Amino acid sequence: MWPLTAVAYFFLVIGFGATILLPRLAPFLLAIPLLIAVCALAEGLVRISLGIDTLLFADQVSLLPAGNPGRPEVNSIVTLGLLGLALLTAARRSHAATELATLFASTAFCFGLASVALLLLVTPSHEKALRFFIGPLPGSLTTITLSMAFLLWRHRAGWIALLANRPVRKPVVWLLLPVVIALPILPTVIARWGATPESIVYPESDLLAALANVTIIGLLIWVSVDRLANQQAALREITTALDVAAIALTKPDGEITHWSRGCEQLYGWSAAEAIGRKKDDLLHSRWAQGGDGDRPSPSGSTERELVETRRDQAEISVLERTHVLDRADREPLLVVKMLDISDRVRAETALRESEARLAIAAEAQQLGVSHWDIASGRLEWSPGSEQRLGLTPGSLATFAQWEALIEPADTQGIMASVARAAANHDKRISFQYRFRGANGVMRTIEGSARCLYDSAGTLTTVIAANIDVTERKEREAAQQLRSIIDTVPDATIVIDEAGMIRSFSAAAERMFGIDSDAAIGCNIKLLMPDAVAAAHDDSIARYLVTGERHAIGSTRELTARRADGSLFPIEMNVGEARLGEERIFTGVIRDVSDRLAAEQRLNELNAELAHIGRQSAMSELAADLAHELNQPLSAAANFLAAARMLIERGENGAQVADLLRMGEEQTLRSGQIVRRLRDFLTKRDSELRPESLGLVVREAVALVLFGTARYDVRLSYRLDPAADMIFADRIQVQQVIVNLLRNAVEAMRDQPRSTREIVIASRPVEGDMVEISVTDSGPGLPDALSKNLCSRFATSKGGTAMGVGLSISVRIVEAHGGSLVAENRHGRGAVFRFTLPTFGEIGA
Structure with a gap:
């Protein structure tokens, strides 16, 4: 093979690969x-050398004896x-392009096959004309x-598709195929093979060779025609059988290309009237009610339910199945x-209408x-049924699923009723149970059931009518609540x-002055x-979100408003x-x-009584106060007299x-004693x-025990x-402290002076609390x-003692949130204890 021919075949192979993998690059490669x-053909026709045959290996090509070495041959x-x-x-x-491409490739295949056969069987130098069909062996x-x-x-595409049919896929056919291809050239080859340079070729031999070729080609044509006739007969039988069914062939846009007799009988439109028109336009196709679009079937086709109109304007329901038939290089x-x-x-x-009526009645x-x-x-x-209970369909598909949502006590009652019915062969039972829905809300269900038995008397099936009576029970409960x-x-x-x-009682009407209807x-x-x-x-919304209770479960004192706008506690x-x-x-x-109002009046009386108690205590301490005030006032007078003398x-x-x-200090001391006494005796709010x-x-002690030296x-x-x-x-x-100290001093008045002691502790x-x-x-x-500290007028003193001091003290301490107790000591004496809140508790 000449060098330039090899280059051409090389780029042809590369262009073939690009046609499959890189279609955009293929034309540039195939152009080479x-x-x-084209250049080689032009040089051969015009017999003018353009020099392309010496582009590669020019020195080596010039040594070859051929006329145009390096230039591709005609084949x-x-x-x-x-x-x-x-x-x-x-x-x-x-x-059309695919079929034409197959024709070009098939022709090239025949040229290559003929070139190899002639190259092996015929001497090219004896027949100049055969050089047109003979090419270099590598190129062929x-x-x-x-x-x-x-x-x-x-x-x-092309004749290769015929070979792909099942009838052709047989070993005998594959064996005969090369023979059939070679038969037309055998007579010519035999005639030429037996000829010698000295032999004379008679016209009869050429005639016999031509006759043999015609016979072989006629035989091949007869076999092909017979095969095609048999296939057409079989196809005609299948078409006649399928033509009874309502089958149509359409293009992707819906244009009808085939309209069977079954379609003519179903719709009343003839094939001549239907072919060429759009199927959906011709039949006024629309989706059937409840249609859900194309549904793939197991075969890969699509299926849809349509309502279509016949030629007589009658509407029919049609189940339409569509299968896509792919065709090589043509629209499907x-x-x-x-x-x-x-x-x-x-x-x-x-x-569906019957079921809908039943469903409406059941829902009602x-x-x-x-x-x-x-x-x-x-x-x-x-x-x-399940949706009305707040469940998804299928969530009560088994008895175990139903039992898991029923109160255990109700389940036991129902199963006991079923067991009694099975034992007595009862036909009907009644029941009631509480059912917990998916949202956690308890619902009440009641109803009756029909029991079915087999031939042996065994209970096999229970068909029950379940009625949701939750709203009825709620109404009854609401009526009972209203009565209460x-x-x-x-x-x-x-x-x-x-x-x-939602509800406003009669007592509320009287309290607020508003009618319940309003x-x-x-x-x-x-x-x-x-x-x-x-x-x-905001308070209700906060409680619904957080669940933190402030008012629920406790007693609160608030202010309300009547219809006339007046406020009351x-x-x-x-x-x-x-x-x-x-x-x-x-x-x-x-x-x-x-x-x-009563409590306020009582508090006022208690305050008045406490004030009287303080005045009573001060009246009893008047002499001591006079003595205590006399000392600083006398001292102040003496200091002032001495100062006057020194000045003189x-x-x-x-x-x-x-x-x-x-003198000023003693005067201030007298003023402090008077201030504490005034504060103690002043009547004021807590x-x-x-x-x-x-x-x-210490201030309370100063009011009572300023004269402790007198009592030792x-x-x-x-x-x-x-x-x-x-x-x-x-x-x-x-x-409270003054009352307790005065009681302690009075209790120790008759005791030996050496044993009189008061201890104040915290x-x-x-x-x-403290x-x-x-x-x-x-x-x-x-x-x-000790057992009647809270009782008024209880006292251990004699004479004119009122007996209200301890009672007032107890109520003062309790008003502060504490308690006051008294008990005797193990040795001698008594101890009074009371508690008060610390500032840390109130501050928190």
Whole structure:
């Protein structure tokens, strides 16, 4: 093979690969072998050398004896052109281009096969004309290989597709195929093979060779025609059989290309009228009610239910199945098969209407029909039953799933009823059970069931009608609640999560002056002062989100508003409950105006009594106070007299200043005694605030024990600094301490002077409280007094003692949240203990 021919075949192979992998690059690569072939052909026709045959290996080519060494031969030029055109034509995606490309490749294959056969059987020098068909052996083999590769690549087009049919796929046919291809050239080869240079070729031999060729070709044509006739007969039988069915062939856009007799009978349109028109336009196709688009079938086709119109304007329901038939390098064909399902659709429609009426009736009665197969445990429900219970369909498919949502006690009752029915062969049973839905809401179900038995008398099936009676039970419960509310003497109001009034009792009508019809449906803020109403909705919303209770379960004292706008104090208890799936809040309200007025009057009387008690205590201490005030006042008078004398004598001014300072101090001391006495005796309202316990105690001691020297009483303090700050009314606490100190001094009056001792101590105790104790060394408390500390006019003193001091002290301590107790010591004397809140508790 000449060098330039090899280059052309090389780029032809590369172009073939690019046609498959890189179609855009293929034309540039294929242009090279085509250009070489065109140039070589032009040089051969015009007999002018363009020099392309000496482009490669010019020195070596010039030594060869041939006329045009290096230039492609005629066979190579033809095969290069055919294969190049086949590859370029194959790039086009039309059917005609594919068929033309197959023809080019097949022709190239024949040239290559003939070239190899003639090269092996005939001497080229004896026949100049045969050189047209004979090419170099490497080029011929490359041509055969490339053309076979192309034909296998495009095996669905041309004569290769015929060989792919099943009747051809037989070993005998494959064996005969080369023989059939070679038969037409055998006579000529034999005639030429037997000829010698000296032999004379007679015309009769050429005639016999031609006759043999004609006979062989005629035989091949007869075999082909017979095969085609048999195939057409078989195809005609299949077409006639299929033509009975309603089958149409359409293009992808719906244009009808074939219309069977079955379609003519189904729709009334003839083939001549239907072919060429759009199927959906011709039949006015539309989706059937409830159609859900194309549904793939197991065969890969699509299926849809349509309503179509016949030629006589009658509508029919059709089940249409469409299969896509792919065709090589041509647009696909749609095979559409139509099945008349009008009768089935009418039956299904009637059944659906019947089921819809039954479902409406079941929904109206909240009825669910269940079918329990005892042996398998399978449980079936009528449509909509599970949804009405708040469940997804299929969630109660077994008896175990149903049992898991029923109260255990109710399950036991139902199973006991079923067991009794099975034992007695009862036909019907009744039941009631509580069912917990998916959202956690409890529902009440009741109904009756029909029991079915087999031939042996064994219970096999239970068919039950289940009725949701939750709303009826709720109405009954609401009526009972209304009856109870109306009998409660206190006002009772029921509200929902939005704060809207749902129930308003008769007592509430009288309390607020609002009729129940006007109140129900209004927001509860109608009954609140503006300051409280502004935060009410936020309080409910916060509770629904966080679940933190502030008002529920506790008694609260609030202010309410009547219909006339007047405000009054109330005491309210709030409870929470569920009415079916709804959450409600119940408030029991009591008007405490009279009670608060009585308490206020009692507090005023207690304050008056405490004031009287303080005055009584001071009246008893008047002499001691006079003695105590006499000392600083006398001292002040003496200091002032001495100062006056020094001034008259003209003494040193420093001494006069000292005397005046000491007189001022004694005067201030007298003023402090008078101030403490005034504060103690002043009648005022209670005022709680942080106070120092040590300071409060010492001021109280100063009011009582300023004259302890006269009684020979030893006073000791054991105050804990860690519990010094209290939250209390200073004057009231001092009144308690004064009463306890006076009682202690009076109790020790008849005791030996050496044993008279009072100890005031404090210590922290649990609950953020501080305990103050006053201990004396007296004779102790009588049993009657220790048991009646809270009783008024209880006293161990004689004479004119009123007996209200301890009673007042007990109430003062309890008003501060503490308690006061008294007990006798193990040795001698008594101890009084009372508790007060520390400032840390109130501050928290």
